Amino acid sequence: MTDVAIIGIGIHPFGRTEGVSGQDQGIYAAREALKDAGVDWSDLEFAYGGSAAAGAADSMVSKMGLTGLQFINVANGCATGGSALQSAYMAIKSGAFDIGIAVGFDKHERGAFRVDSPDWYGKTGLALTTQFFGMKIQKYMSDYGISDDTLIKVAEKAFRNGSLNPKAWRKQPLSYDEIKNSPMLSHPLRKYQFCSPAEGGAAIIMCKASMAKKYTSTPLYLKAAVVRTRRYGSFEVFTKGQAIDQAESPTVDASKAAYEMAGVGPEDIDVAQLQDTEAGAEIMHMSENGLCKDGDQEEMIQTGATEITGNLPVNTDGGCIANGEPIGASGLRQVHEICIQLRGEGEKRQAPGDLRTGYSHVYGAPGLSAVTIIQR
Amino acid sequence: MTKNSGVSIDKTLFDWPSDSPHLKGSKCSDCEAVTFPTQDGCPRCCGTNMEKIPLNTKGTLWSWTVQGFLPKSPPYAGPETLENFKPYGVGYIELDGQVRVESRLTESDPEKLEIGMPMELVFHKFIEDEEGNDVIAFAFAPIDGE
Ligand SMILES: [Zn+2]
Numbered sequence: 040m041t042d043v044a045i046i047g048i049g050i051h052p053f054g055r056t057e058g059v060s061g062q063d064q065g066i067y068a069a070r071e072a073l074k075d076a077g078v079d080w081s082d083l084e085f086a087y088g089g090s091a092a093a094g095a096a097d098s099m100v101s102k103m104g105l106t107g108l109q110f111i112n113v114a115n116g117c118a119t120g121g122s123a124l125q126s127a128y129m130a131i132k133s134g135a136f137d138i139g140i141a142v143g144f145d146k147h148e149r150g151a152f153r154v155d156s157p158d159w160y161g162k163t164g165l166a167l168t169t170q171f172f173g174m175k176i177q178k179y180m181s182d183y184g185i186s187d188d189t190l191i192k193v194a195e196k197a198f199r200n201g202s203l204n205p206k207a208w209r210k211q212p213l214s215y216d217e218i219k220n221s222p223m224l225s226h227p228l229r230k231y232q233f234c235s236p237a238e239g240g241a242a243i244i245m246c247k248a249s250m251a252k253k254y255t256s257t258p259l260y261l262k263a264a265v266v267r268t269r270r271y272g273s274f275e276v277f278t279k280g281q282a283i284d285q286a287e288s289p290t291v292d293a294s295k296a297a298y299e300m301a302g303v304g305p306e307d308i309d310v311a312q313l314q315d316t317e318a319g320a321e322i323m324h325m326s327e328n329g330l331c332k333d334g335d336q337e338e339m340i341q342t343g344a345t346e347i348t349g350n351l352p353v354n355t356d357g358g359c360i361a362n363g364e365p366i367g368a369s370g371l372r373q374v375h376e377i378c379i380q381l382r383g384e385g386e387k388r389q390a391p392g393d394l395r396t397g398y399s400h401v402y403g404a405p406g407l408s409a410v411t412i413i414q415r
Numbered sequence: 416m417t418k419n420s421g422v423s424i425d426k427t428l429f430d431w432p433s434d435s436p437h438l439k440g441s442k443c444s445d446c447e448a449v450t451f452p453t454q455d456g457c458p459r460c461c462g463t464n465m466e467k468i469p470l471n472t473k474g475t476l477w478s479w480t481v482q483g484f485l486p487k488s489p490p491y492a493g494p495e496t497l498e499n500f501k502p503y504g505v506g507y508i509e510l511d512g513q514v515r516v517e518s519r520l521t522e523s524d525p526e527k528l529e530i531g532m533p534m535e536l537v538f539h540k541f542i543e544d545e546e547g548n549d550v551i552a553f554a555f556a557p558i559d560g561e
Binding site: 150154155159161163164165167169173174175177178181223225271272280282327354369 | 424425440448449450451452458459473477478479480481482483484486487489490491492493502503505506507509512513514515516517518519525530541552
């Protein structure tokens with residue numbers, strides 16, 4: 040089977056862009072990616088695209104150009120972007136296509152995600168994703184000795200990194216006290232420790248590896264792209280009755296499969312993007328992705344290991360906390376940032392050193408994870 | 416509120432009124448997996464031999480949070496307004512040997528909630544329906560004195 044190269048990346052700034060539709064943000068990102076790769080829309084043989092709240096992705100062809108390409112809409116919860124990428128990866132890997140694009144965009148209403156749950160669960164105030172995240176980190180802190188102070192420091196890092204990223208939504212750093220004193224939304228998590236639904240677009244152009252040098256002297260290689268869903272006993276959002284026999288999360292499954300597919304281990308990862316729906320998620324996802332043992336996060340974060348200058352920079356672009364979460368685009372933003380870091384184009388937020396291997400992870404409702412591993 | 420007034424918010428969860436009010440679950444005859452609410456297929460062994468069972472009314476708190484803001488309506492149907500909303504506790508109660516049930520808690524003070532504490536099932540009026548009936552919902556309360 041052929042290898043897969045990433046030759047073009049594009050992003051529309053995340054946050055709130057009045058007067059620009061979600062689809063137009065996706066089109067902007069796609070055109071940026073085409074420019075970056077030096078190819079035309081008409082060169083693309085296929086597209087996988089996703090949007091949760093901003094219309095069918097494939098309708099963008101009427102503005103991009105009606106070239107007849109295979110365009111498939113992807114809808115896979117919070118992992119929509121990651122799933123679009125995985126589909127594109129398989130399309131090339133299988134030999135069916137030579138070149139194509141994964142694109143995602145979204146535009147959500149303000150405030151927490153509204154969940155369509157007209158039954159007793161929604162009526163009585165249990166259908167909130169925020170509660171799940173609060174309960175998961177509450178239990179984890181109790182089991183593994185993670186402190187409230189560390190939770191605050193994760194959010195502080197997110198806003199500090201976001202302030203160095205011109206495409207981020209939240210560009211103002213927030214102080215420790217501003218985070219600590221923000222309203223408690225779902226104990227132990229406060230307002231400024233959560234990401235918010237937002238807007239944005241991102242696109243990644245891939246081709247078979249043997250063609251990559253035709254387009255760029257510095258291609259990156261997508262070594263693994265994996266999607267996994269929950270197994271019996273994993274603790275997931277909107278679980279009304281949870282099995283007492285606990286199983287590993289889908290992140291653990293996706294991560295193990297990705298390392299195996301890429302032929303690398305956690306010790307090889309130079310820079311990582313981990314789903315930080317809130318500060319606790321970033322902490323738990325460090326261990327679920329094999330990047331540390333349960334409980335090691337306390338010391339790592341206290342000593343700055345996950346800062347841009349640390350030995351395992353995590354969420355160098357500010358993550359979901361500073362960028363918000365437009366569902367269709369979020370997983371592709373993470374991949375975009377890994378590419379920026381591996382190319383050394385991070386400017387003020389560039390992690391130092393010879394970065395060779397990057398890792399991205401998106402997790403979301405109703406219990407699925409997508410992981411990619413990218414190498415220079 | 417007496418046991419003889421009100422209607423269950425969802426009869427698939429519990430009957431109301433009842434002489435021995437409890438939550439309904441289902442148990443797989445093949446692998447003994449327990450679910451809440453009831454369902455026809457087994458999430459563990461993929462079989463279809465699920466029988467209905469009453470769930471225990473006591474358990475321990477597995478994890479918890481406090482809902483700090485008024486949820487969006489719909490779907491939320493509670494009676495509060497932005498002005499009078501008070502945070503409420505939410506948790507998973509581990510029913511020994513059965514399943515962990517997600518539930519509102521009667522306690523909402525983080526200082527009084529602790530993982531592992533004993534809890535018991537209670538029922539309360541949640542709202543009134545269009546006909547003026549009390550709509551009864553379930554919650555878990557700390558067991559006093561333990
Ligand atoms: Zn079974």
